[in-house]
Amino acid sequence: xxxxxxxxxxxxxVVLIVGGRSSSAIRRKSEQPKYQFLASIGVxxxxxxxxxxxxxxxxxxxxxxxxxx
Amino acid sequence: xxxxxxxxxxxxxxxNTRLVAAHTLAAFGGLIVSALFGxxxxxxxxxxxxxxxxxxxxxxxxxxxxxxxxxxGWLGNAFIAFMYYAVPYLTRRPITSERLGWWLFxxxxxxxxxxxxxLVLTGHSQPLEWAEFPLLIASCIExxxxxxxxxxxxxxxxxxxxxxxxxGWYLLxxxxxxxxxxxxxxxxxxxxxxxxxxxxxGLWIHDAVGIFVTPFATAIAYFVIPAVTxxxxxxxxxSMVGFWLLFLVYPLNGIHHYVYSSLxxxxxxxxxxxxxxxxxxxxxxxxxxxxxxxxxxxGAALRDVPLRFVWTSVVLYLxxxxxxxxxxxxxxxxxIHFTDWVIAHSHLAMIGFxxxxxxxxxxxxxxxxxxxxxxxxxxxxxxxxxxxxxxLMFTDLTGAGLVQASLWRQHxxxxxxxxxxxxxxxxxxxxxxxxxxxxxxFAASFFMGPRNGSxxxxxxxxxxxxxxPGEGRAHLWITTSYATTFGAGIxxxxxxxxxxxxxxxxxxHAQIARTTPSGARMxxxxxxxxxxxxxxxxxxxxCHSEQVRFTDADKxxxxxxxxxxxxxxxxxxxxxxxxxxxxxARETGKRSNDWQLVHLYNPRYIVPDSxxxxxxxxxxxxxxxxTQDALDIVAYLNTLGRPAAQTQPQVKPAVFLPLALxxxxxxxxxxxxxxxxxxxxxxxxxxxxxxxxxALRPVAFDLAGFRLADAPVWRALEQGVPGxxxxxxxxxxxxxxxxxxxxxxxxxxxxxxxxxxxIASDAVLMEAxxxxxxxxCVRCHGEAxxxxxxxxxxxxxxxANFHEIQPSYEASARVLHExxxxxxxxxxxxxxxxxxxxxxxxxxxxxVGGPVAQQPATSAEESGMQMGGLx
Numbered sequence: 001x002x003x004x005x006x007x008x009x010x011x012x013x014v015v016l017i018v019g020g021r022s023s024s025a026i027r028r029k030s031e032q033p034k035y036q037f038l039a040s041i042g043v044x045x046x047x048x049x050x051x052x053x054x055x056x057x058x059x060x061x062x063x064x065x066x067x068x069x
Numbered sequence: 070x071x072x073x074x075x076x077x078x079x080x081x082x083x084x085n086t087r088l089v090a091a092h093t094l095a096a097f098g099g100l101i102v103s104a105l106f107g108x109x110x111x112x113x114x115x116x117x118x119x120x121x122x123x124x125x126x127x128x129x130x131x132x133x134x135x136x137x138x139x140x141x142g143w144l145g146n147a148f149i150a151f152m153y154y155a156v157p158y159l160t161r162r163p164i165t166s167e168r169l170g171w172w173l174f175x176x177x178x179x180x181x182x183x184x185x186x187x188l189v190l191t192g193h194s195q196p197l198e199w200a201e202f203p204l205l206i207a208s209c210i211e212x213x214x215x216x217x218x219x220x221x222x223x224x225x226x227x228x229x230x231x232x233x234x235x236x237g238w239y240l241l242x243x244x245x246x247x248x249x250x251x252x253x254x255x256x257x258x259x260x261x262x263x264x265x266x267x268x269x270x271g272l273w274i275h276d277a278v279g280i281f282v283t284p285f286a287t288a289i290a291y292f293v294i295p296a297v298t299x300x301x302x303x304x305x306x307x308s309m310v311g312f313w314l315l316f317l318v319y320p321l322n323g324i325h326h327y328v329y330s331s332l333x334x335x336x337x338x339x340x341x342x343x344x345x346x347x348x349x350x351x352x353x354x355x356x357x358x359x360x361x362x363x364x365x366x367x368g369a370a371l372r373d374v375p376l377r378f379v380w381t382s383v384v385l386y387l388x389x390x391x392x393x394x395x396x397x398x399x400x401x402x403x404x405i406h407f408t409d410w411v412i413a414h415s416h417l418a419m420i421g422f423x424x425x426x427x428x429x430x431x432x433x434x435x436x437x438x439x440x441x442x443x444x445x446x447x448x449x450x451x452x453x454x455x456x457x458x459x460x461l462m463f464t465d466l467t468g469a470g471l472v473q474a475s476l477w478r479q480h481x482x483x484x485x486x487x488x489x490x491x492x493x494x495x496x497x498x499x500x501x502x503x504x505x506x507x508x509x510x511f512a513a514s515f516f517m518g519p520r521n522g523s524x525x526x527x528x529x530x531x532x533x534x535x536x537x538p539g540e541g542r543a544h545l546w547i548t549t550s551y552a553t554t555f556g557a558g559i560x561x562x563x564x565x566x567x568x569x570x571x572x573x574x575x576x577x578h579a580q581i582a583r584t585t586p587s588g589a590r591m592x593x594x595x596x597x598x599x600x601x602x603x604x605x606x607x608x609x610x611x612c613h614s615e616q617v618r619f620t621d622a623d624k625x626x627x628x629x630x631x632x633x634x635x636x637x638x639x640x641x642x643x644x645x646x647x648x649x650x651x652x653x654a655r656e657t658g659k660r661s662n663d664w665q666l667v668h669l670y671n672p673r674y675i676v677p678d679s680x681x682x683x684x685x686x687x688x689x690x691x692x693x694x695x696t697q698d699a700l701d702i703v704a705y706l707n708t709l710g711r712p713a714a715q716t717q718p719q720v721k722p723a724v725f726l727p728l729a730l731x732x733x734x735x736x737x738x739x740x741x742x743x744x745x746x747x748x749x750x751x752x753x754x755x756x757x758x759x760x761x762x763x764a765l766r767p768v769a770f771d772l773a774g775f776r777l778a779d780a781p782v783w784r785a786l787e788q789g790v791p792g793x794x795x796x797x798x799x800x801x802x803x804x805x806x807x808x809x810x811x812x813x814x815x816x817x818x819x820x821x822x823x824x825x826x827x828i829a830s831d832a833v834l835m836e837a838x839x840x841x842x843x844x845x846c847v848r849c850h851g852e853a854x855x856x857x858x859x860x861x862x863x864x865x866x867x868x869a870n871f872h873e874i875q876p877s878y879e880a881s882a883r884v885l886h887e888x889x890x891x892x893x894x895x896x897x898x899x900x901x902x903x904x905x906x907x908x909x910x911x912x913x914x915x916x917v918g919g920p921v922a923q924q925p926a927t928s929a930e931e932s933g934m935q936m937g938g939l940x
Binding site (some may be wrong): 005006008009012013015016017019020023025026027028029030031032033034035036037038039040041042043045047048051052055 | 158159161231232233234235295296299300301302305306309310313314317318321339342343346528530532540542543544546547550554557561564568
């Protein structure tokens with residue numbers, strides 16, 4: 001029972017992580033809420049967009065192994 | 070939450086600052102009052118007589134109100150206040166209804182918190198860890214959680230899954246899963262008995278922290294960090310992985326509070342491994358949060374005090390979680406469970422992690438609230454007071470736990486661990502004062518300093534993020550995966566109850582039916598049931614566990630491990646998670662009812678170093694005048710382990726072999742041991758005149774008035790005295806055992822008669838004494854004065870054997886005049902002083918100092934002596 005439960009949890013997480021890293025669009029989309037949140041609390045829109053673009057750029061130029069997303 | 074379609078947010082969204090302020094102020098009330106409860110509880114460890122005259126101020130009830138007040142009065146209000154502030158920013162939508170908010174406020178604070186505190190203090194509670202408020206209050210809290218979901222669920226539902234920031238997920242998950250988990254720990258154990266109920270209760274013990282406190286505290290961290298740094302968190306995706314892992318694994322942890330119990334071993338192993346897995350999740354979450362602070366801001370943002378609170382909370386979250394994972398490992402758990410180590414752990418979690426996060430969240434939003442005062446200087450003071458107070462308390466209690474665990478394994482008397490803990494408990498109180506000062510300073514910082522500008526808190530509802538290529542497909546994938554994982558979270562939540570509570574309960578049910586012995590008396594009488602209820606409402610189960618675990622230390626000290634069938638009628642079970650006093654699962658027959666009553670009236674009458682509270686309100690001013698409540702409690706205590714005892718073969722009494730005493734008894738050492746362990750009953754001068762000793766039945770033995778041979782002293786110390794309150798002291802270290810035995814022998818004095826006091830010759834006294842003795846005493850004490858008369862078997866304790874015990878003339882006269890209350894020895898008021906002297910002379914002549922078969926001195930009759938002058 002223990003192995004089944006822990007195995008199932010691990011499988012779900014692996015699918016989630018692998019799926020989340022599968023394309024740059026998904027990676028970008030999954031990070032969007034943190035920028036939206038900054039905008040909601042009143043951080044300057046331009047600054048938010050700048051940060052997002054900077055991070056997107058870094059993500060697309062890095063090899064897969066170095067990407068944090 | 071709508072997965073497919075996201076509604077456009079309204080253009081004007083404001084924070085309801087009235088509800089934020091109301092819950093914030095209520096949180097302060099909850100914090101200060103609960104901390105005061107905690108401080109009183111702590112003081113009582115060292116001063117058990119403090120506030121001990123009334124039921125409402127007894128240790129157990131204050132302890133219940135302390136933990137429940139922290140959970141609901143403080144943290145509950147702080148989290149709700151934070152939600153009123155944060156949810157509009159997280160969802161860009163307003164809350165459902167202000168009126169609903171005020172209903173929730175009233176229900177939570179007036180009905181649940183104030184009502185719960187009052188009912189507990191007046192003796193209405195349930196002995197379930199983290200669920201002590203009675204069922205009526207539990208219903209109010211569950212209803213409040215439903216209102217909480219109604220209040221905040223709609224804005225979350227309107228916000229798409231792919232758009233929701235992680236803090237919102239934590240708030241939504243915390244509210245939803247707490248609503249689901251709460252009845253399992255607070256209501257089900259009232260309906261499911263014993264071991265089966267313990268499985269459900271164990272889940273809630275952990276879910277209260279893991280599913281209620283942790284998500285809200287983590288949400289605050291994910292909210293405050295970017296709000297202060299004005300930078301995004303390090304990785305939103307991994308923050309979501311951490312979120313899912315929390316809800317997938319945390320519900321599986323709960324049974325780790327009952328490892329080595331009679332719950333099925335498979336469930337125990339699941340909880341053990343899930344606890345370790347949980348540590349992985351915490352490392353992920355904490356890494357992401359700390360990177361969000363240090364990498365994004367190069368650490369400069371810690372100058373902001375609310376963020377400093379949050380940063381400390383995050384660091385302590387890592388420490389306490391790793392500690393929790395280690396504690397769940399069975400080999401380590403067998404060592405530290407039930408000790409103050411666990412109390413240190415829980416304070417680190419509830420203050421260091423949860424309260425620091427709540428304080429960070431509240432102070433963050435208060436600095437932005439319009440028109441209120443806010444003192445950053447006082448806030449900084451409160452931070453340092455709390456850091457110092459918590460560090461002192463954690464270090465102190467951890468040390469105390471290690472000392473207790475070590476002493477429990479050394480087979481020393483239980484009271485040694487209490488004595489060793491006293492300095493630690495005193496220091497804990499001091500650290501508690503520092504913490505209380507920190508709490509007061511924290512609350513004060515909200516009423517001091519410059520006033521914020523007026524206005525309203527409006528949420529910027531414009532879209533911040535540009536559309537990107539592949540947006541639609543990514544949106545679909547994220548929405549689908551999050552919705553699926555949310556479903557899996559619910560599924561694992563259900564699985565946790567199936568795997569860790571329902572399935573074990575089914576197995577236990579079958580096991581109980583199979584293993585319950587046919588002769589076991591399981592049902593309790595009405596008196597015993599009333600006693601169980603009284604035992605529960607006064608918090609006895611928080612110092613005395615009622616389960617002997619399957620560990621060597623437990624088996625050695627308390628006997629046979631508790632099996633599931635033994636508690637099958639306990640609603641709810643009172644297994645306990647802490648031992649300040651010894652386990653009581655095998656209490657039946659261990660002590661006399663008189664001992665229990667005197668101990669209940671004032672434990673220090675019998676155990677001078679005890680820190681157990683007194684319960685004088687169960688008596689009419691005297692330990693020998695118990696109320697029915699006291700009798701009910703003692704009746705209940707006598708049921709603990711009774712079914713098992715009834716079905717066990719009688720143990721043949723051990724044959725006592727007196728040991729040779731070493732030369733040169735060290736009476737000084739023996740006196741110290743005597744004062745520590747024996748003087749409560751026998752009195753400081755060993756004359757049995759202490760209040761506790763006189764209240765016992767039979768009264769405590771007058772050690773100073775009798776000369777005792779080696780054998781009875783050693784036998785009593787080794788085995789106790791059946792029929793009396795004298796317990797065995799075979800847990801004493803051998804050096805102390807020898808020392809106290811020698812001291813008792815040295816203290817005993819039978820004296821001699823001054824020639825001027827002797828009213829007749831030896832021979833005459835002998836013959837007169839024989840006649841009196843044969844007339845009144847031989848039926849019990851026997852013709853050979855060896856305590857084996859024809860009626861001796863009727864009495865416990867057995868009649869004295871005058872081969873081993875030599876009375877002084879004074880003690881003999883007192884006994885013959887006053888009887889021995891509680892024993893078979895009656896008073897003989899018609900005996901004259903001369904007869905008493907003669908009888909005593911006769912009895913004394915048989916003393917040989919040991920249980921030997923030699924004959925006493927030749928009797929007067931055989932020697933032909935006359936009675937001259939005596940009747």
